Amino acid sequence: MQEIIGTSNKVIEVDLSSQSYREIPIAEKDLELYLGGKGLGLKLFYDRVPAGIDPFSDENEFIVMTGVYVGTGAPCAGRFAAVTKSPLTGLMGTGSCGGPFGMALKTSGWDGLIVKGKAKSPTYLVISSKGVEFKDAKKFWGKDTQTVQKALEKEGSGALVIGQAGENKVLYANVCSGHRFLGRCGMGAVLGSKNLKAIVAKGNEFKILPKNPKKFDKARKKTLKFINRNQITSILYRQFGTNANVNLSNAGGILPVRNFTGGSHGEAHKISGEEMAERFDTKFSTCKPCAILCGHKGNINGEIRQIPEYETVGTFGSNLEIFDPVAISNFNELCTKYGLDTISTAVTIAWAMEATEKGLIKTDLKFGSPDNIEKTITDIAFRRGFGDDLANGTRKLSQKYGGADFAINVKGLEMAAYDPRGAWGQALSYAVANRGACHLSTASFAVEVYLNMHDPFSLKGKGSMIAFIEDVTCAINSMHICQFTAFAVELEPFVVKYTPTFLLNPMITYLNPIATKFMDVSLWPEMWSGITGKRMGMFKWIKAGRRIHVLERYMNTREGISRKDDTLPQRFLTEGRHCDPQQRTVPLDQLIDSYYKARGFDKNGIPKDRTLKRLKIEKK
């Protein structure tokens, strides 16, 4: 088998319109500045695609970048990133997926893939080190993700597939790889608009080796040690999956209940990871390779199924007041088949339930009742009847029918399963996140509520804390490694681990951003450095993360984003909750001011020229 030392530094560009392809080199300088994965994907998009294009036009590009870690044996690195312009938000859409496609693409000799143009008829691609084959996908059109993946198994070791939702351009259709997804921002609809049903990568053609094996191995082993020592990664998530979050969120008052009107519920334990592990006799079913092992499958009604993740359980479960894990699993299976983002689907259904209750629309949907939900999911995927409207997401629905105050989205992207009123850092993070109400932009709820490292209701230090976590997260998603490794890498080093919480909390709250300077996140850049052979210190690495985040923001400001869009649904700004005796709402304006200051944005949320210059971002 041939070898790639470090990275291949080339991506393959496929033009669907002319059925041609070519190799594009990646500049060494760009790799250093943008690290790989999401960062490089964004940089490529920025250089190649003008602002203001229609996400469904031929000009829109779908870029997949594998990152530096994948294939090297780095823990939890079987991941890849995708970048496109989202039809749901009209902004940059990015995603991270742990399916087998990333590994297959990288071991076919490509660091990434760019798809542009539009195929005349349904097509699928087979990519190998030799190039690209354009194949007729008519026989797959109209088929679900699982059937198509199965049929394509022989053509390569990893595939990206869309379901019927993507074909019908449901604005939040996802892209499936194995049993993992590029879930958010409607990437499936972009592929559907390009008549592209699937992309298969042959894989197993190259071996990926680090340039400096000794350095890499040292950092890798230490990371593994931390992962196996950390309570969250080695016990909580490993045993109960992400659904371990249910009980934590419920206790912390951030579990969404009844379309985000409440933050905890007496029946929540029924859908918790602990309960499901026992009831469904769960086994590991994870991204590969992975050392944390958060993904699980289990025996549900005599069928071996993937256990729904926390976001699915929170949004389809407590948020619809459904506490039957079997029903939630049924919804999850349907979304998987049709290729629908579970978060957006469920939050849109929650909107429909509340709008029905309030008399704005007429449907058979009711909180607490699983009846009609499966039919609604099918209607959405096929854009049938009212499903055609639901397929456009909560923002467009509320523009047409009213109910914007309970249309739970930011910038058009539906919110994940953490109520921002219970963690103001998370509230700020949702409001300013580049792709919309994204929980992965910082996952600050964990710092504030699960780990109690930052007072969830303090205004102090929130702006700089969120900016810091965003930088680190962007860097993580560009290496590319699972975000859950952050629990181990950030919390296990000596200073954080052995400082008692009663000291750590005020330090992070009142001494931020100084406190963040003491956080040791050097393991990640060390592994990157070991693989590429390039020098990468911790601060340079964090700066690269900042560069990626600010570039994405700048790209979004070219699409019209400014302070007016950095907001939350009215519900979070004006309505208190029963679970909070103080009936707190989010004081967003003050939070945003401190964030813009920490970020180097002007009062209107636009990156200042000097900020761009400092980060070596060329203004266009």
Place this chain on the structure above:
Amino acid sequence: MIPYNFTFLSHPKICSGLKALEHIPFELESLNARKPLVITSNRWDKKGLSKTLIKALYDSNIIIGALFTNAPFYPSVTIINELSQLYRDRGCDSIIALGCGGVAYIAKAVNMVVSLKTDILQCADITITSPLKPMIIVPTADCQGGEMAAIAYYERFEKQSDFLYPDVIVIDSRITRHANSQEVANSALTALAHAIEACGIDAPNPINDAYAHTALQFIYQYLQRTIKRPSYKDGSVAIVNAAACADTAFSNAPQGIVHVLAQVIALDTNLQAGMVMGILLRYYLADKLHTKGGIRPELLLALAGIDTYAKTPEKERQKTAYEYLIQCIDTTREFVPATLKGLNIPRYKLKEYARLAATKNKQYKESAYMELLEKAWEGK
């Protein structure tokens, strides 16, 4: 020459200027009301405007039934129902809206609910046949258009009725001078667009024209100075008066192309409708100048006064009026870009906006909406 026929209705009484707030007790009493529900927003409450209002009612027989200081920007069914309940629970008999935008829209919707004794969603299908509960608006200078008109906006509904005019509009500089320059610019541009569209219609209406002309006159005279210094008392009062006059003119004319498009775009982009109106208006006027009928030369009289009007040769009046109007729009340049492109509105969205506008208001064809949008986007 008097037109063959026309209709005009302006219901509200305007109390404007020094100590206007102190008129409220008298106005309420003459409307046979004593216990108002006062609605305002958090922002105005924090700036002390509710205190100023309450102070003005001290030595009177007025008892404030309830003071709600958390009115959001979006007039949702939830908040309307909540406030309607509050109105009933406290036995209120009238409503005072302290503020513009969401505050005024919510107040009007609550008034419909409590007066018609029905659900807010039913209101859309009901024809209002009798006066609603007494309602006073105390506008701030961040008018979004329609607050003082015979129209109510709630959720995504729009309801027009002569009974939706407020009874009294109280314009007091202690209230109006708190908006910022951007808000003043938006208010002025909304008023400008409404006034121009109201007096640009084919069927002339001399009384409506008088209102529209007054609005134009105030804007031309005061906009520049008020934008520079929004706390300028006379200026902010004049801009709000202009908004009130323009709203009345708007209520007595069919909705124009600029208004309809701006509403559609604002809904989709979170931008202020006034800002979008300002941009569209520039291209609408340029277009109008070259079409048959063109810009009404009398606008020059309103904008520049009798001397300039008389001095300008008849043939030139249209063009000079146009130049004056563009000068007004240019005053807001610092806050409002010249094109829709400058607002970062993607070009591919224009088609959708034209389609939505054509569904909303069938008076113009989709192609006409599209033509204006294209011009405003490119700046041609």
